[in-house]
Amino acid sequence: MSEDRSAYLVETDWLNERLDDPLVRILDVTGMLTSEFENIARERAYDEGHIPGAVFFDVASAKGALSDPDAKLPWTWPSKAQLESAMAAHGVGNDTKAVLYAAAPRPGIDLGQMWCTRAWWVMHHFGVDCAILNGGFEKWLAEGRPVSTEPVEPPPARFIASSDGRHAMATKDDVSAAQADSGVCLVDALSAASYAGTDEKLFGPRKGHIAGAISFPARNTLSGKDLTFADRDTLTARFAERGLSADQPVITYCGGGIAATVDAFALKLIGNDRVRIYDASLMEWSADDALPMTDPSTADDG
Structure with a gap:
């Protein structure tokens, strides 16, 4: 790590x-x-x-x-x-x-x-x-820690970025390439119902998941207590159950690039530095009929 x-x-x-x-x-x-x-x-x-x-x-x-x-x-x-x-x-x-x-x-x-x-x-x-x-x-x-209702105006600051960060994101072309590359794993961070095509909440005109992706709902990264992340050993075991390791190239996605970062962050916690998020996620992918999706609820692919 x-x-x-x-x-x-x-x-x-x-x-x-x-x-x-x-x-x-x-x-x-x-x-x-x-x-x-x-x-x-x-x-x-x-x-x-x-x-x-x-x-x-x-x-x-x-x-x-x-x-x-x-x-x-x-x-x-x-x-x-x-x-x-x-x-x-x-x-x-x-x-x-x-x-x-x-x-x-x-x-x-x-x-x-x-x-x-x-x-x-x-x-x-x-x-x-x-x-x-x-x-x-x-x-x-x-834990009974202090809380305030006073608004806070931050002091002025100056920040200079060291990178544009784009090495941490993927495009639809990257995802298409990953579908043809067995070495790159596509991970769907949405709910199991969304992955299966049975969730009423949609992020575009098509339901289901990107063809070839595996399901790892973002909530699986948490310990089950409040919003605490599971410990490293637990995360490693949960990812391993889905065939994911700390050295495997991964692209995570969700509906709009938000929940995808939960899985990506958790993979970073176990030492995986080869993770990218598909920023546009299903909002872009599902809107393009030329891009393959799988809808298990109908047993139709397309």
Whole structure:
């Protein structure tokens, strides 16, 4: 593993001891989306209570802080200039450690950690020193740790990206190439029902999964307690059950490139540095009839 797991995850004890550290920037990335993909979490969650010192960071809106505003699809990989501007606006400099956390506003529906992993996946691959709060806001609250309702205006900062991060994302051409390459594994991070074509929630005109992909729902990366990730041995075993290892090239996808980052992040936790996410995911793939999908619910491929 190129970096220790602790470089990617921090525990509540660690953060609680550093609430007054000027070089630690806490970012609340909670997402509560309307039908128009607008994030209303600031007034519905952040304003009602957040970790002291946390800055609200909207990555969940379709054209949020880390999404290309000119792209046709939501949640599209940002430019280097946009990333640098977003970091500076939220008080993250090159000497800052950013800690990401989220609440799960609708337990059983939203997987709060997916907004953390989406932000982490983008920020990390642009060179931001960032980590996710293991267990999220639920664990913080359950432990009786301090909460504030005071809005936070971050101090000015300057951030210079070390990369454009595009080595961490895949295009539909990359996915097509992977379908013909048995050495690359395509991983569907959506629910088992979505993979099987029986989920009513669709991310495009076709249901089912990308032909050749295996199913590994993002929720399988969690321990089952709040939003805590499973330990390394458990994750390694769960991935191994699906034929995934720490040294295998992998492309993860979902509906719009969000849940895919949960699986990708978990693979990083077990030491896999050969992971990319298909940024446009099913929103793009399912809209193109020329791109093969499998719908087990009808036993038809196409």
